[in-house]
């Protein structure tokens with residue numbers, strides 16, 4: 308979570324308009340779901356991977372690290388399509404190979420679409436976008452605070468964990484579990500204390516109950532949007548012709 | 551002229567020991583005030599009273615001759631004039647990026663977007679953190695977080711800016727830069743108040759000092775007088791400032807004329823011993 312967000316913050320496309328990025332990622336995701344995996348899904352996977360790595364210059368290592376975990380589950384799941392269980396014998400399923408390949412390609416295409424968005428757009432930008440889109444500001448503010456707190460608690464928990472380890476609190480499973488219990492128990496009061504102090508900090512800056520900040524809102528580039536839409540139209544056309 | 555005054559404040563944390571026990575303090579326009587006392591003597595608690603975060607059980611806060619009220623709108627009006635920078639910067643930073651965070655206060659003052667944008671830019675430049683503008687607040691070093699928290703308060707151009715242990719945890723360069731920024735801010739008409747347990751900092755940076763002990767101000771006065779009183783300092787478990795002792799010694803040895811002021815910083819002390827060899 309933190310690694311993805313960090314990458315997104317530093318991404319050169321972070322300051323491209325959210326509309327462009329969302330239309331590209333969600334549009335392609337929709338097409339990948341509607342049209343058959345071959346050739347459309349494969350094409351979409353290829354396009355989204357290239358856009359992410361070559362266009363938005365997401366570091367290849369980060370991207371691969373993000374793909375690996377879901378891809379692992381995906382391949383395991385697809386394996387079950389390869390075989391069938393009839394009576395008491397395990398045998399190759401007829402057409403199992405094709406079904407597994409279709410599942411994998413379609414899912415990867417979808418994954419690449421979402422990863423593109425996640426790796427170029429920090430969560431806070433997505434929230435700001437949802438807010439413009441009609442998300443009530445109260446919900447957006449709470450979500451923003453939770454987002455901020457996640458990092459605070461993540462850091463606190465990590466420090467506490469390291470402090471426990473430094474005092475050899477992690478040797479053996481029993482001790483490890485005990486230490487984890489203590490960590491979680493003392494995290495809650497800390498959370499409450501942090502929240503209280505954060506409220507005082509906001510109040511000290513004349514907070515009147517509404518959280519206004521001046522965001523930098525990138526301008527939508529029409530040429531980029533038209534390019535994205537034609538790319539999607541082309542993909543859709545290919546999908547229609549192929550099916 | 552007295553800007554802000556605390557009159558016989560008494561306060562105890564819920565279920566806790568008394569933190570303030572009949573405390574009096576005056577903040578004078580344009581005079582840097584150091585609130586000096588050991589850990590746990592109630593300095594932070596006092597600052598939280600001076601911006602209305604905590605409410606005394608008895609006593610009152612007077613802002614330019616008028617008693618401060620605690621209604622929501624009165625509190626907001628109060629905090630527009632009195633800024634507070636917390637010791638722990640994490641308590642203040644909430645927005646996703648540095649520039650957004652700094653814009654929060656000025657927007658609460660009711661300034662227009664364009665003005666706010668300009669104010670944010672100016673403040674970031676003044677604090678030398680303009681290249682952090684788009685950085686997420688959770689990806690900053692300790693010193694950077696402190697500066698961003700300071701920027702958030704400075705951008706509101708308060709009449710009085712109170713800082714809780716401003717140099718605690720900063721390295722030498724960080725502290726020195728901070729004091730320089732504060733001096734510049736002062737020239738725009740802000741009165742500075744800071745808490746510290748560091749006599750040397752109080753001596754070299756403040757005009758006035760309030761000695762704190764067990765939730766009370768023992769004495770408030772000009773730095774040279776208060777910090778020269780070794781007996782008084784001993785009562786708050788502090789020693790007199792090193793530079794001051796050196797200066798007095800130099801006077802005794804005839805290196806410094808009786809009429810000349812005592813040295814306030816490294817260079818002034820070193821100059822007592824003759825011109826610096828290059």
Ligand SMILES: Nc1ncnc2c1ncn2[C@@H]1O[C@H](COP(=O)(O)OP(=O)(O)O)[C@@H](O)[C@H]1O
Nearest residue numbers: 563566569587588589590591592593594595596
């Ligand atoms: N949130 C709190 N709850 C209960 N007691 C507190 C709290 N904060 C401070 N205190 C107590 O109040 C006294 C003054 O604390 P504080 O104002 O933080 O001192 P200082 O800032 O001078 O170190 C201390 O005895 C401290 O233990």
Ligand SMILES: [Mg+2]
Nearest residue numbers: 593594637714
């Ligand atoms: Mg304190």
